[in-house]
Amino acid sequence: MNPKQARSWGKDLIGMGLLLLFLFLFLFSDQLSNTQYIQDLPSAWVNVNTIFLSIVLEAIPFILLGVFVSALIQIYVSEETIKRYLPKNALGALFPAAILGAIFPLCECAIVPVVARLVKKGMPLHVGVVFLVAAPILNPIVFMSTFFAFGSDWTHPVLLSRMGLAFILSIIIGGALYFIFKNSYQLRAKQQDIHEHHHHQTHSKKPGILNRVKETVYHAVDEFFLMGKYLILGALIAALFQTFLDRQVLQTIGSGEYSSVLVMMGFAYLLSLCSEADAFVAASFGQNFTTASLIGFLVYGPMLDLKNTFMLFAYFRAKFVIAFMIIVTIVVFTAIILLNQFVLPNWYQWF
Amino acid sequence: MKHYDSSFHAFIQGIILIGFALLMLWLTISGNIIYYIAPKMMPFVYFGLVTFFILGTVQIFRSTKKEANHEHGPSCSCGHDHQIPGPPLVKLAIYSVFILPVLLGFVLPDRSLDSSAAQNRGITYGSGNAPSVTQSASAAETETKSNRAEAYLDDPEGYMEQLENGEGADTEDLEEHYTIEDFYDQEGFDQYYKELANKLEHQDVITVTEDNYLDIMTVMDVHLDQFIGKDIEIVGFAYREPDFEDHELVAARFSMTCCTADAGVYGTLIQSDEAKDIEEDTWIHAYGTIEASEYNGYRLPVITDAILNEVDEPESPYVYPSFR
Structure with missing residues (x-):
C-alpha cells in the first residue's frame, strides 16, 4: 500500500x-x-446550552432557505437580467429597492447570503444594502407579530414607526453607503473577470434539469458551510449574553431619554433575536423603557445584530462591514431621537 | 496547501449534515424539541431535518466521485470560495464549530430554563399588568370606554407623559388589556375577556392550564375584582424574588414565541405557610384563594392560604401565546 x-x-x-x-x-x-x-453541571451553563441550541435550531431552516434562494439566483438569474431591470440612476434605484425589500419575505438570517449573491451578480452594493436592512423588517410576518405584540392596534406608534422607519432609513443607509463606497468592490470573494464570466455562460447553458438541481444543491451546501460557522459562533456568544447579562442592570443604566435608546439598541444587537419574535420581547420590556427606545430595539435589531455581523464578515470586506455598522447605528439612533422629539409627542393628534 | 482534497471535505461535510439531521430527528422523536422551539415553528424544523438528510446524502455521494472537482474546480465562477480555507488546524477548528452544536445537543441534558434565567429576565406578574407603553397609552380606556384619541384630547400633556415615561398611571388605571395573544381589535378583545371573566365567575374553582394560562393571567388583571375570593389552582415552577418573605412565593411559567431565546417569564404571587419548604425550581401545584394585593406598587392578584404540592414537570413546561 x-x-x-x-x-x-x-x-x-x-x-x-x-x-x-x-x-x-x-x-x-x-x-x-x-x-x-x-x-x-451548573444550571447557568445548561441555560446557555438551551438558548444556544434554540437559536441554532431556529435559524437553520431559514439559513437553508437563504442559501437555496442564493443558489437559485446563482444558477437562474444572469448578470444581464439584473442590469436590465436596474434603474440607470444609482440613487434612483434606492426607492424601488426598498419596495422590493418589502415584497421579499426574508428574515435577517436568510437575507445575508441572498444579498451577497445579488451583489456578486452585479447588483450595486448600495442597492443590496437597502435590501439587507429593509427586508427583515418590512415583511408581512414581522408586521403581524408586531401588531399582536403591541395591543393589536393599527395606529400604535411602535408598529407604524417601526415599519415607516425601516422603509425610510433603509433608503438613507443605502444612500450614505453609496457616497462612501460608490461602486467599488467590497465582497471578500474574488472578483470575476471577463474570462470567467464567459465560462459561466457556457456553464449555465448546460442542459438537463437534473444537472441544475445538482448544482443548486452543491452551491447550497458550500454556502451553508461558508456561513454556518459564523451563525453558530454568533449564536453561542448571544446565548452567553442572554444568560449572564442581568436585564435589571439595563434598566438602571438606561433610564435617560438618550441612554435608554442606546441601551435598547445595544441590547437588540446582543440578543440577536429573530425579527419575527423580537416584538414580543420588546413588549415584555414595555414597563421599563420608553416608546422611543422600544422602537430603537425593533428597528436596529433586525438590521444589525451579533450573529448577523458574523455572517456579514463572512461575505464582505471588513472595512465595508465596519462602515455599514457605524452608519446603521448613527442613522437609526438619530432617527429615533428625532422621532422622539417631533413625532411621538403629537402622535395621537394624527391618528 | 498544495492539493485540496475536495472529496474528503465533501465526505466530512456530508457527515456533519447527517449529524445535524440526526440531532433534529432525535429531538423530534424524544419530544425534547419543546425545550427549544415553539410548536408553531415545527414545520420549519421538519423542513430543516429533511433538507439536511438530503443534502448530507448528496454530499456523501459527491465525495465518492473521483472528479468531484470537475464542476466546482477553481475555474468555477460562482463567486464564492467552495473550499474550506486555511491550514489543516484552521480546517479542524472550522469543522469543530459545526460539530459543537451536535455534540452539545446530544450530550447535555435537555431542560427548560430555570429560575436563574427567570431572575435575569425579570418576571412579569399577571399578564404584564404594569403600565407598559401600550398599557399606559390606553390606561384610561377600560372603564370609560373612551378611545385613545379622547384620552389624549382630555389631557394631552399628561397622556403623552404617561406614554413617554411608561409610568404615572395610578392603580385604578392599570386595569388593562394588553396581552400577547391579543388578536382582536380593541373592542372584540375586551369583549372576549369580558365573556371569559363571566364564564370563569360561574366556575367553583378556576383551573389554570397550559392552554388558558396567558388568557387567565390577562383576565385576572382586567377584571380582578370579579375574581376576589374565588378558588384557583395553578401549576408553575417555584421562584423567589430576593426581597420575598418566607411565606411568599411565585408560581412561574416561561412563555415562548418562537424559540427559547425569546422566552419571557410570567408569574403569580402566592402567600402560603408552606412556601418556606419549597425549593426554587421545583414544580408546584398551588390551590388557594384569590385576593388583591400590591407588589412594587402595582395591584396584582395573589393566591392566599395556598396549599402547595410538589408535582412533576408538566409535559409542556412552556406556555405559548395563542393567536386565536
Missing part, C-alpha cells in the same frame, strides 16, 4: 469515525445526559 492510499484510508476512517460517533450519540443520548457528571 503506497502512502497516498494510506492517507486516503486514514481520511475515510476519520469520516466513518465521525459518523459512528453521531450514530452512537443518537442511540445513547438519553443515557449520556442522565449520567451524574453531566447532571451536575
